[in-house]
Amino acid sequence: QADTASFTVPGARFHIGIHDESGTAKAHQLVPALRPMMEAIQDFTGDLPSKDYHFLFYFVANEHVNLFGQIGLGSALEHNHSSLYFFGQPYDTTFRNVIYIGAHEYYHTWTPLSIHSEHIDDFNFDVPNMSQHLWLYEGVTDYLAGLTISQYDLNSYTSLDIALAAAMETAKKRRPVSFTESSVDIVKANNLEWLDKILQLTNYYERGELIAFYLDAYLMERSQGRMRLQQVMQQLAQQYGHGRPFSDATFLDDLTAMTYPEVRELLARYVEGEELPPCEEYFEKMGWDYTPKGSRYPAYGDILFTVDRETDKFLVYRAKKDVLGLKKGDTILRVNGEPFVRGDDYSRLFRTVLRPEANAEITLEVNRGGETLTLTGRATRKLKVEYDRIENTANPTEEQLAFRKYFLTPSSGGGAAPDVRDSPGQQE
Numbered sequence: 001q002a003d004t005a006s007f008t009v010p011g012a013r014f015h016i017g018i019h020d021e022s023g024t025a026k027a028h029q030l031v032p033a034l035r036p037m038m039e040a041i042q043d044f045t046g047d048l049p050s051k052d053y054h055f056l057f058y059f060v061a062n063e064h065v066n067l068f069g070q071i072g073l074g075s076a077l078e079h080n081h082s083s084l085y086f087f088g089q090p091y092d093t094t095f096r097n098v099i100y101i102g103a104h105e106y107y108h109t110w111t112p113l114s115i116h117s118e119h120i121d122d123f124n125f126d127v128p129n130m131s132q133h134l135w136l137y138e139g140v141t142d143y144l145a146g147l148t149i150s151q152y153d154l155n156s157y158t159s160l161d162i163a164l165a166a167a168m169e170t171a172k173k174r175r176p177v178s179f180t181e182s183s184v185d186i187v188k189a190n191n192l193e194w195l196d197k198i199l200q201l202t203n204y205y206e207r208g209e210l211i212a213f214y215l216d217a218y219l220m221e222r223s224q225g226r227m228r229l230q231q232v233m234q235q236l237a238q239q240y241g242h243g244r245p246f247s248d249a250t251f252l253d254d255l256t257a258m259t260y261p262e263v264r265e266l267l268a269r270y271v272e273g274e275e276l277p278p279c280e281e282y283f284e285k286m287g288w289d290y291t292p293k294g295s296r297y298p299a300y301g302d303i304l305f306t307v308d309r310e311t312d313k314f315l316v317y318r319a320k321k322d323v324l325g326l327k328k329g330d331t332i333l334r335v336n337g338e339p340f341v342r343g344d345d346y347s348r349l350f351r352t353v354l355r356p357e358a359n360a361e362i363t364l365e366v367n368r369g370g371e372t373l374t375l376t377g378r379a380t381r382k383l384k385v386e387y388d389r390i391e392n393t394a395n396p397t398e399e400q401l402a403f404r405k406y407f408l409t410p411s412s413g414g415g416a417a418p419d420v421r422d423s424p425g426q427q428e
């Protein structure tokens with residue numbers, strides 16, 4: 001039997017139905033994760049595409065998860081008024097892990113469920129005639145999920161920067177293909193090719209998300225903050241919607257007509273063409289350091305911190321190959337003579353202890369078992385980055401801070417253009 005809960009946001013009602021084979025997860029536990037998410041999406045879309053919507057979760061008991069059964073875990077399927085989630089046992093009772101995928105599935109009510117081409121509107125199930133625009137249906141959708149989480153500061157494990165870094169890491173490894181051609185071609189092939197396509201399938205999410213990010217940042221800069229992907233999507237939703245499909249063949253031209261003539265060339269290169277958009281340019285403008293996997297960075301050692309909740313001080317969780325002589329459990333009292341508590345913010349710890357300049361010198365005062373020790377050393381180690389990372393630049397410029405702030409500040413829905421007075425971007 002399903003366990004249910006519901007909540008409302010102004011003008012819309014949401015239902016949660018779950019079945020947990022282990023019987024521990026309860027529907028009401030998901031409300032604190034899903035309600036703020038839907039409030040954010042309502043603000044972002046201006047007009048929710050579905051106002052009576054069901055989130056349906058199935059949690060498999062651990063003993064029923066076999067090798068084959070793992071393949072589908074963590075996946076979901078979208079419909080116009082519901083989405084279905086197939087998960088293993090919940091990590092924790094905050095259900096923070098459902099926010100990204102929940103936002104993704106709900107945004108599908110925008111596209112492809114509402115905004116789509118005639119091939120989807122009148123889909124031929126016998127002889128599928130696939131649309132060219134999987135980049136929109138999956139890539140833009142996934143990007144909007146990450147952007148909403150970061151703009152509205154939702155309590156998700158995955159935020160936009162994390163999602164973009166992961167997308168960079170995988171998209172770079174893919175075979176270059178035209179996204180429009182491969183999208184149409186996706187079901188037409190013999191079995192072997194089909195298997196290869198399945199393996200490449202996540203690229204529509206990864207490279208698609210990078211295309212969406214690049215386009216959004218480009219539009220913001222080009223328009224000096226007057227136009228974002230958000231407004232373009234709202235306009236598309238008004239113009240097309242159910243029963244009014246866009247033209248598969250002319251969509252990129254139509255999209256260009258809604259934005260700027262130069263956008264056509266970007267779409268030609270990054271959607272029709274095989275190139276990855278140069279997202280690094282906008283990471284730089286955002287004041288984000290992008291570090292690809294495998295590159296090396298200077299360090300005092302392989303050090304990890306956690307927080308001692310009682311003293312509110314940083315505690316060494318791991319210290320390997322470190323030149324300072326830190327030990328697990330050491331409490332940081334002072335860094336270069338300055339007192340140091342969590343209230344001083346993680347970014348300072350990050351800048352001084354975790355991401356020093358090469359050969360920088362540091363003095364730490366630590367508490368080890370009641371004794372105060374002074375440790376010093378130079379950042380002579382080189383650590384390898386294990387996965388692509390995006391981190392806030394240590395010393396961002398005013399321009400970078402303004403760009404990032406503007407990019408990550410939600411402009412409330414209803415199609416209203418954001419305030420442009422202090423917007424960054426080029427002068428026209």
Ligand SMILES: [Zn+2]
Nearest residue numbers: 104108138141
């Ligand atoms: Zn999807």
